[in-house]
Amino acid sequence: MHEQLALALEAYRRTSPLVHCLTNTVVTNFTANVVLASGGAPAMVDNPQEAAGFAAIAGGVLVNLGTPQEHTVAAMGLASASARDHGVPWVLDPVGAGGLPWRTQVAVELLDNRPTIVRGNASEVLGLTGGSGGKGVDSTETSENALAAARALAQDFGSVVAVSGPTDYLTDGHRVLALGNGVELMTRVTGVGCALGALMAGFAAATPDALVAAAAATTLLCLAAEEAPKNGPGSFAVGLLDALSTITPDKLADRARLEER
Amino acid sequence: MHEQLALALEAYRRTSPLVHCLTNTVVTNFTANVVLASGGAPAMVDNPQEAAGFAAIAGGVLVNLGTPQEHTVAAMGLASASARDHGVPWVLDPVGAGGLPWRTQVAVELLDNRPTIVRGNASEVLGLTGGSGGKGVDSTETSENALAAARALAQDFGSVVAVSGPTDYLTDGHRVLALGNGVELMTRVTGVGCALGALMAGFAAATPDALVAAAAATTLLCLAAEEAPKNGPGSFAVGLLDALSTITPDKLADRARLEER
Amino acid sequence: MHEQLALALEAYRRTSPLVHCLTNTVVTNFTANVVLASGGAPAMVDNPQEAAGFAAIAGGVLVNLGTPQEHTVAAMGLASASARDHGVPWVLDPVGAGGLPWRTQVAVELLDNRPTIVRGNASEVLGLTGGSGGKGVDSTETSENALAAARALAQDFGSVVAVSGPTDYLTDGHRVLALGNGVELMTRVTGVGCALGALMAGFAAATPDALVAAAAATTLLCLAAEEAPKNGPGSFAVGLLDALSTITPDKLADRARLEER
Numbered sequence: 001m002h003e004q005l006a007l008a009l010e011a012y013r014r015t016s017p018l019v020h021c022l023t024n025t026v027v028t029n030f031t032a033n034v035v036l037a038s039g040g041a042p043a044m045v046d047n048p049q050e051a052a053g054f055a056a057i058a059g060g061v062l063v064n065l066g067t068p069q070e071h072t073v074a075a076m077g078l079a080s081a082s083a084r085d086h087g088v089p090w091v092l093d094p095v096g097a098g099g100l101p102w103r104t105q106v107a108v109e110l111l112d113n114r115p116t117i118v119r120g121n122a123s124e125v126l127g128l129t130g131g132s133g134g135k136g137v138d139s140t141e142t143s144e145n146a147l148a149a150a151r152a153l154a155q156d157f158g159s160v161v162a163v164s165g166p167t168d169y170l171t172d173g174h175r176v177l178a179l180g181n182g183v184e185l186m187t188r189v190t191g192v193g194c195a196l197g198a199l200m201a202g203f204a205a206a207t208p209d210a211l212v213a214a215a216a217a218t219t220l221l222c223l224a225a226e227e228a229p230k231n232g233p234g235s236f237a238v239g240l241l242d243a244l245s246t247i248t249p250d251k252l253a254d255r256a257r258l259e260e261r
Numbered sequence: 262m263h264e265q266l267a268l269a270l271e272a273y274r275r276t277s278p279l280v281h282c283l284t285n286t287v288v289t290n291f292t293a294n295v296v297l298a299s300g301g302a303p304a305m306v307d308n309p310q311e312a313a314g315f316a317a318i319a320g321g322v323l324v325n326l327g328t329p330q331e332h333t334v335a336a337m338g339l340a341s342a343s344a345r346d347h348g349v350p351w352v353l354d355p356v357g358a359g360g361l362p363w364r365t366q367v368a369v370e371l372l373d374n375r376p377t378i379v380r381g382n383a384s385e386v387l388g389l390t391g392g393s394g395g396k397g398v399d400s401t402e403t404s405e406n407a408l409a410a411a412r413a414l415a416q417d418f419g420s421v422v423a424v425s426g427p428t429d430y431l432t433d434g435h436r437v438l439a440l441g442n443g444v445e446l447m448t449r450v451t452g453v454g455c456a457l458g459a460l461m462a463g464f465a466a467a468t469p470d471a472l473v474a475a476a477a478a479t480t481l482l483c484l485a486a487e488e489a490p491k492n493g494p495g496s497f498a499v500g501l502l503d504a505l506s507t508i509t510p511d512k513l514a515d516r517a518r519l520e521e522r
Numbered sequence: 523m524h525e526q527l528a529l530a531l532e533a534y535r536r537t538s539p540l541v542h543c544l545t546n547t548v549v550t551n552f553t554a555n556v557v558l559a560s561g562g563a564p565a566m567v568d569n570p571q572e573a574a575g576f577a578a579i580a581g582g583v584l585v586n587l588g589t590p591q592e593h594t595v596a597a598m599g600l601a602s603a604s605a606r607d608h609g610v611p612w613v614l615d616p617v618g619a620g621g622l623p624w625r626t627q628v629a630v631e632l633l634d635n636r637p638t639i640v641r642g643n644a645s646e647v648l649g650l651t652g653g654s655g656g657k658g659v660d661s662t663e664t665s666e667n668a669l670a671a672a673r674a675l676a677q678d679f680g681s682v683v684a685v686s687g688p689t690d691y692l693t694d695g696h697r698v699l700a701l702g703n704g705v706e707l708m709t710r711v712t713g714v715g716c717a718l719g720a721l722m723a724g725f726a727a728a729t730p731d732a733l734v735a736a737a738a739a740t741t742l743l744c745l746a747a748e749e750a751p752k753n754g755p756g757s758f759a760v761g762l763l764d765a766l767s768t769i770t771p772d773k774l775a776d777r778a779r780l781e782e783r
Contacts, residue, residue, distance in 0.1 A: 024305070025286050026289040026290055026293050029290055067305050070332065096304075100315060101311075188297050188298060188506065189294060190293035190294050191290070191293075231503055232502060232504070232506045232507060233294060233297060233503065234298065234499035234500060234502030235502075235503055237294075237499075238499055
């Protein structure tokens with residue numbers, strides 16, 4: 001699997017996929033910079049007039065529910081349906097699902113468009129499957145506790161489900177990966193998880209096995225976080241972007257802390 | 262009062278309050294990072310479907326009028342009314358009030374929901390009370406000139422009013438504090454004042470005396486600015502976030518330049 | 523011409539023009555910081571209720587089509603018409619024009635309000651004049667190839683047209699300038715081109731010859747990029763903001779790589 005991570009990063013850099021992001025207003029800038037720094041081509045198109053057409057020609061699509069509004073939710077429905085219809089991989093990040101009723105319903109309806117990857121924290125994954133969700137956007141559950149729900153979700157919708165936490169768990173309903181890279185400061189910068197969703201969409205554009213794509217994107221971001229300075233969240237975020245642009249496929253394979261369960 | 266500032270920072274860090282931000286599109290990212298760096302838990306929920314429900318469970322709420330749109334203004338009305346009804350402290354930052362008619366009317370109507378704290382520059386505070394306002398978002402008045410208006414506003418609505426400037430004046434209509442920390446570079450980075458509104462909401466969640474909460478938040482941000490490097494606005498903003506994560510309650514009390522009038 | 527660039531920067535810094543930005547959600551923060559760092563006064567007012575009134579009192583207006591929504595497009599039409607009617611210079615940045623049908627039509631309609639400056643990459647300039655446009659927001663054409671279209675556009679609408687690329691071409695339909703400053707890392711940070719549009723609006727507020735204004739803004743940003751560290755896109759963006767605040771008019775004239783064709 002380590003070798004496959006290296007190949008996934010190589011493919012991502014070589015193809016520089018167009019990553020169509022429909023994401024929240026807090027993290028648009030950081031998300032675009034994470035995708036750019038690592039070698040992809042981000043574009044935010046989140047109006048109902050253009051979302052479907054753009055998703056059809058994108059390499060991958062991210063739908064993130066951090067700050068939904070009626071018009072962007074309409075665009076998300078259109079983009080994800082178009083992605084499904086055109087065989088474009090798409091990632092659902094159900095930010096706050098479980099804790100907030102409206103977006104939980106939106107997220108559940110988006111599942112019908114069969115996301116390639118669902119990415120969230122434990123509370124959000126549990127929230128998608130009927131749990132009560134966390135406090136705001138932070139998880140109140142451990143990722144271990146969400147693993148059964150993640151596996152069921154993966155099987156029901158043919159998705160890879162990624163549950164973030166100190167250890168990240170990824171499953172396609174059959175295989176389970178546990179990823180151990182990363183540092184605590186990642187939780188003190190807004191949008192690290194949200195940006196990961198965009199990276200996953202980009203990697204899925206370049207690597208057919210979505211479990212490998214999601215694992216490679218996660219490992220790349222976590223390794224960059226390990227390389228960034230630890231003097232505080234400001235310089236950490238800056239160094240994270242720098243590191244994303246320099247980590248090689250070989251280093252990704254060498255330093256990945258990954259276990260197949 | 263210096264001792265109370267230290268206790269307020271301690272309480273903020275210990276409780277890590279959920280800060281519900283309805284703010285402008287320019288500063289969402291920086292605001293979230295300021296709250297996170299200092300120890301709070303930001304969440305931006307600015308749609309009419311969820312704003313009231315989320316405000317009810319938040320620790321504090323920020324309403325910032327920097328880039329109002331019809332749908333976010335609707336959410337702001339709902340969130341602030343819900344905050345008032347549920348005893349959740351909320352902060353009104355009437356960006357541009359006085360200078361722009363629509364948002365001035367919106368701001369005046371929001372006052373009916375009795376903000377715990379009103380935070381603005383001198384032009385905005387004067388604009389809220391019938392003055393003509395500044396040029397765009399920058400003040401054309403000194404904070405000293407707005408002090409009488411601030412005191413009247415505080416008495417009329419039972420609010421703490423904070424007027425930013427080289428010296429920051431804070432009043433609950435009776436007590437007046439003058440805060441002397443800070444550096445000029447704070448005006449060359451967008452969103453420093455806007456982020457302060459979110460910090461005030463977070464501190465008010467943890468400290469019942471809103472005047473103390475507002476003073477502690479202001480002093481923390483100004484001290485972090487004093488500690489940040491002064492090579493230019495880019496590295497200054499990065500260092501500001503780093504410093505927010507390391508300033509201790511003791512340092513806050515020691516270094517505060519605060520005078521009770 | 524080198525002397526005129528220096529005078530343009532001097533005028534910009536002396537007058538600190540109010541730059542009214544209606545721009546995309548990805549780059550609002552970076553755009554505001556670029557304008558602030560270089561010495562201007564940015565304000566984002568993109569609702570239909572206030573856009574016309576604010577444009578009338580602004581120094582310059584930017585309309586950027588990166589993430590259009592129905593309500594912001596309405597505001598853009600009102601702001602640009604008001605700018606035209608009040609003799610306020612305004613800049614059109616038709617992000618994605620040619621590639622995306624809805625915004626292409628929006629951009630073409632905005633041309634009727636006779637932008638002072640049109641700024642885009644080659645694909646976007648070709649897209650405005652009937653070409654097919656690029657992949658997302660990145661150009662698939664060279665700026666040289668767009669020069670004829672740029673000249674025609676400039677003549678038809680009385681605009682200066684700026685085509686970004688490794689060499690930037692600027693024309694008012696008669697004169698042509700080729701600008702050679704800049705570094706490749708500018709394409710690995712989101713919003714550098716978008717922020718340039720705002721700088722152009724600010725410079726045009728202070729310098730009547732829009733070709734000179736556009737050239738000075740471009741050279742300032744490119745020089746700042748040359749001065750910024752090259753360790754990665756994160757620290758590069760930070761250093762770019764620092765450099766914008768320190769580059770002097772003399773240095774601008776000395777270091778400009780500019781050729782009149």
